[in-house]
Amino acid sequence: MSTGPHTRDRIITILESVKDPEIPVISVRELGVLRDVGLAADGKVAVTITPTYTGCPAMDVMAADIKQALREAGITKVEVKQVLSPAWTTDWITEEGRNKLKAYGIAPPPHTADIRALKGCAPVVECPRCGSGNTAMLSAFGSTACKALWKCNDCLEPFDQFKCL
């Protein structure tokens, strides 16, 4: 795979600094948005990303951030491609990513993006602040396309939930 001064592993390490612009604690890799890094013989780097939500406005920012992070590391020949298939699912968020979401105050999505979760019979959503399972959804639509608005009935704090997709 590796020709020239860059290796695939090094590029992936560099991309670890690229965060979701709307959830700046989680990297594009941890979010599952980063699908592939390709290295051509001429040294050109092809980064493949996939959108979380169809209309996610963060995608253009992520693509620009990826190019900038690589440019700062001296890698200038970069192409960022968007693919739709296979469709992103919340199951692609890594375990460390889920923990970071929780620490940031966003309840991670139910583990399986199955039809039960989509239809609203999701397992209990725990409050990311106090850990209580006594929570209620206020709205299926939250501060960004990927989040729902919940509140905790025990500590009374409202919180975002990364919704199941």
Place this chain on the structure above:
Amino acid sequence: MSQALNTYTLRLADDLLILSHRLSEWCGHGPILEEDIALTNRALDHLGEARNLLTYAGQAIGKSEDELAYGRMERWYTNVKLVEQPNGDYAHTIVRSFLFDAYHLPLAEGLTRSTDAQLAAIAAKAVKEATYHLRHSSEWLVRFGDGTAESHQRAHAALADLWTFTGELFETDAVGDAMVKAGVAPEMAAIKAAWNNTVDTVLAQATLERPVDGFMATGGRKGLHTEHLGFILADMQHVTRAYPGASW
């Protein structure tokens, strides 16, 4: 891409683009904060799907998504008339979306099995979002119908007003038939059956009576629209028409 596939893709795109624009008009005007956010989220989902479809349709004819969105006049838009109807009160907005969502979800489900890989990929993303949309509009319709006398009356009036625009969703023509034959599009009869089922179930829960089918509006797929579309396009396109080619 065949001419029929191009026309079909544009129809799918135009429905979503125009409905997205209508929903975005609620931005900052929602009845409560959560609904303001919900409608703009939905507008964004529809816009995202429309952009993917416009990009796909445009690739075949050498046009960008922007050129297709900002460069076409009313007669070139092929959305159904339902989605261009004004927002009205909140019951009108919810009923309009409900009638569309109940069609959009089974359509997207069917398209995930399309022989056209790109339409199938776009639908695979849309189908999960459409599930949220239908749940949102269904819950509000039940709340209105089974709520107070006034909310019931308003939901009833919205249904009566918009019912005439539902026939067009299921129209078939040479383009649609060719797409079904090629395995690109799902059978319209199956989508209509799913739509009937959803509408009957939710209306029963909402204690609302299903309107009787009467005159059904038509023409949208041929570029013949109600007067409302021109105003939408004037709003959507005036900047690009005033400053052609401008970018920022």
